[in-house]
Amino acid sequence: MKTILIISNSMDIHADLISPIFQKKDQTYFRINLDQFPRDYKILQKYTGKVSKVIIEHIPSGNFIDLNTVGAVWNRRPAPFSFISNDLLNQELAFAKQETEQALFGLLYPLDCFWVSHPVALRGAGWKGEQLNRARNFGFEIPASLVTNCPEEVLKFKSLIRSDLIFKTLSTADLASGSVEDNERVTDGLSTVIVDEEMMENLDAVREIPCHFQEYIQKKYELRVTVVEDAVFAAKIHSQDDERTRVDSRDMSAEILYEATELPEHIKDRCLSLIKSYDLNYSAMDIIVTPDDEYVFLENNPSGNFLYIQQLIPEFNILEKLAATLSREVECRT
CATH class of the missing domain: 3.30.470.20 (ATP-grasp fold, B domain)
Structure with missing residues (x-):
């Protein structure tokens, strides 16, 4: 019987709530929590001649998955890796992360199955500037937008638009707060904001990193x-x-x-x-x-969240639709 592989983190309630649905369907699944990987997992990737053996085992529970049995993958949410040692030097930690990423995705990329969604597709779909260009090519209207690290260009742009100017992040609204330790966190994030006079007077800060501005719609x-x-x-x-x-x-x-x-x-x-x-x-x-x-x-x-939408609009069955889609694709490959 083919298995569904869930890739997420231990704090993801979306992955928590889909598990009982799979259990009711008697659908086998295996979950990798990246914030506990590789610390709590044992991996094996071995090629001998034309034979391949690819195993991931969850050490605390003893549960394991043979990746040759995977029929569908829900690539839900990334998270920083965890290691056995908590006192790795900065260079050791950087190297450990790179090696772990190589090892993990060296296991996952060869999977010829149904993905929601494949890492290559996710990577290609995540660039906000490219999204605007593509959406326009598909017929959508888009806001007038500017990405720059030049304060003078912001002034020119503001003079061209007839509405307020807003600032919004390109990567993540949490300002990478999840990538640092609690004692190193200076803020939890920044909402989209209308650029006020005080911000305009401090435009030199734009020189530090590229910033994203749009007309307010x-x-x-x-x-x-x-x-x-x-x-x-x-x-x-x-x-x-x-x-x-x-x-x-x-x-x-x-x-x-x-x-x-x-x-x-x-x-x-x-x-x-x-x-x-x-x-x-x-x-x-x-x-x-x-x-x-x-x-x-x-x-x-x-990889946007959807559970809050389903909770606020009970007639939506997004989680159930996703579970049914993954289960159907697994059955097709059994």
């Missing part, structure tokens, strides 16, 4: 569009009903309405075409609908 409401294979779950977010979410809807302290909605057929087709162009079987897109009912693409999140 007026919103009627926002959409979180989650795609699982060919299924589209469109969540209408009433972000303009609360001051805390007018600029950035990710402030979950505001009890704004989330509701299911149907996309116009041409917008749905664009979303599916965009996702499929990256060879993704899952993704989550953020889209603005303007007061003039124009759909403006913001970004694509190839």
